[in-house]
Amino acid sequence: MGFPRGRRRLVMAVAALLAVAVVAVVVHRVLAPAEVSTVARGDYPAAPRPAPGVIGRLPAAPLIVDARLRVYAAHRQVYADRPVDWRYRTTPFWSYRRWPAELSGVVASGRTVVSRWSDGRLVALDASSGRVLWRAAGPAPAEDDAVTRRTGAATVWDPRGLYLTDLADGRTVLVVTGAAEARAVQVADGRELWRVDLPGSCRSDVGTTADGQLIGLDTCAGPAAVEFRDAATGQVRERWQPPGVAADGLVVSPLGCRTGRSGCPAVRTAGPGDAGGRGWLVTGGEPMAAPALDLAGATVVGDQAVAVVDGVAVGRSARSGVELWRFDGLGPARVLAVQPGRVHVLTETNELVTLDPVTGAQLSRFTLNVGSDGTGWAPGAVAAADGYLAVERLREPVDPDGDDKRYYLTAEAVILAAT
Known part of the structure; x- marks a missing residue:
């Protein structure tokens, strides 16, 4: 003996509602922000x-x-x-x-x-x-x-869009930029210091200086200019046009940054009419020409500019250009990365030579090889901090459009070294 037709329809409706409720709970638990x-x-x-x-x-x-x-x-x-x-x-x-x-x-x-x-x-x-x-x-x-x-x-x-910089009073500030806005917060407690609107696609980030400024390249209000914004207040301190460089096509690259594009003591500008580019120190006031940084591949660590020329690493005063030291016998090589107290030079055979930037003394030297992987690879992204250096190893010839399996040397593509 079954349910009457009306009661059967009611039971089915209740069961359907319960099923929908169960599904809704599951979907909420799976998809709800958490x-x-x-x-x-x-x-x-x-x-x-x-x-x-x-x-x-x-x-x-x-x-x-x-x-x-x-x-x-x-x-x-x-x-x-x-x-x-x-x-x-x-x-x-x-x-x-x-x-x-x-x-x-x-x-x-x-x-x-x-x-x-x-x-x-x-x-x-x-x-x-x-x-x-x-x-x-x-x-x-x-x-x-x-x-x-x-x-x-x-x-x-x-x-x-994520940049650290230190203020004169000892605070560390994080400047965060988006498509049309920038904000700054204190790293210690997350308190917002300021927010400003940005003009959009006609402006791009360069990085932050080591003394509390956000650097941007602005082409919105006339000829291209390098913009220095106070990380403490959000106010633009200066709009600067490198002398002798055509504004159209101006490119600005950070140099010697503490990490990523944060805490950069110098920049290199390049553009039409500026063969090879020019180096500038950007801490302590108006940008100062640093001819020791004009050379392609040159960078800065502390007060020293370092470059490799014809197999010889040369350290110079970043401000005066006076030669301080030389280290030869490298063969084809380039400066791979810098960090406080260390300059990392990579040779053609993937030997890592670490030098003291003040004296040029060799701190360590060894081949970047692990297991049976060998040295037949090209360096990709690199990071150096706290005496360590990490490098992506790319398969040669490098195919920037290839998938990850083709792009990287192995599944464990990052090699880590103590220097």
């Missing part, structure tokens, strides 16, 4: 002092933080492992994940790791624990047509 913070359970590691040489190889680009941790970027996650000198990637020390936002960039200052997300959200994490220190709103990242590679190097080594 964040998952998995904090560290172990002790914050001490800073090791490994002997110079290749440490190991990694599948992802590490951001060295506080000489103790390696921080990595994933599609919707930022995470760290330890120890910093371990030969392989290890189980995460801590992890922070958001949904459905995507990770856009990561920077670090001391023990503070700041992540930027596709919705503009800024989230600062304590490197020693992975705990959230603060959250702040920021402009959404500008659209970028660049290919996102699997190592995440662009996200942690050169995050566009």
Whole structure:
């Protein structure tokens, strides 16, 4: 004996509503905005002092933080492992994940790791624990047509629109730019200092100076000019046009940056009528010509300009151009990266030579090889910090349009070395 027809229809309707409700709950739990913070359970590691040489190889680009941790970027996650000198990637020390936002960039200052997300959200994490220190709103990242590679190097080594700089009073400021807006927050607590509208596609970021300025290239209000904006107030201090350089086609590149495009003491300008480009020091007032930086491939670390010419590394005073030292016997080589107290030179055979920028003394020298991988590769993105150097290894001949399997030498494409 079954239900009467009317009651059967009611039961079916209730069952359908319950099914819809269950599906809605599941969909909400899966798709609703969320964040998952998995904090560290172990002790914050001490800073090791490994002997110079290749440490190991990694599948992802590490951001060295506080000489103790390696921080990595994933599609919707930022995470760290330890120890910093371990030969392989290890189980995460801590992890922070958001949904459905995507990770856009990561920077670090001391023990503070700041992540930027596709919705503009800024989230600062304590490197020693992975705990959230603060959250702040920021402009959404500008659209970028660049290919996102699997190592995440662009996200942690050169995050566009995310720049650190130090103020004269000791505060560290994070300047965040988007397609039409810039904001600045204090790294210590996330407090917003200012926000300004930007003109859009007729202006582009160059980076930040080492003394509290955001550098931009502005073509909106007439001839191209280099714009210096005060990171403490957001006010434009100066609009500068390099003498002797045609404004049309002006290109400005940062030099000697502390990390990515942050804390850069110099720039190189180039354009029609300016063969090879010209170097300029951009800290301490109006840009100052630095002929020692005019040479292609020259860079600056501290007060020294360094370049490799005909197999000889030459250090000069960045301000006066006076030669300070020479280091020969390199053969075909180039300056690969710099960091405080170190100049990293890579030879044609992928031998890494690290020199003291003040004296030119050799600090270490070894071949960038690990396991049976060999040295038949081309260097890609590179980062140097806290005495470490990490390099992407690309398959030769390099195919910039190839997929990741063709582009990289191996699945563990990043080689990490202590210098």
